[in-house]
Amino acid sequence: MTDIVLIIVLCAAATYLTRIGGHLIMLRFGEVHHRVEAALGAVPIAILTALVAPSMLTGGVPGVAALIATGVAALRVSLVISVAVGLAVLVVLRAAGL
Numbered sequence: 001m002t003d004i005v006l007i008i009v010l011c012a013a014a015t016y017l018t019r020i021g022g023h024l025i026m027l028r029f030g031e032v033h034h035r036v037e038a039a040l041g042a043v044p045i046a047i048l049t050a051l052v053a054p055s056m057l058t059g060g061v062p063g064v065a066a067l068i069a070t071g072v073a074a075l076r077v078s079l080v081i082s083v084a085v086g087l088a089v090l091v092v093l094r095a096a097g098l
Helices: 002-029 034-058 060-074 079-095
Strands: none
Touching (some): 034 060
């Protein structure tokens, strides 16, 4: 059990250091170019796409339906809620055996 706690603490520390490191590096540069700011703003969507695209190709009907539901929800609500909608659709369709 102590190994699991150690792994969790080390992963939390690595995550914290990675996140705070990015902020500290950006503080050293002062004001960033508008293109860099736009590129950094696109990173979360790019990562989400990289995670979702393979499941769309291999997920069958539930994966495609969840992707469509997420896309439609993203047009109306926040990103977190739209991901929750897609996840709910995926879980329900997989539980139904599709």
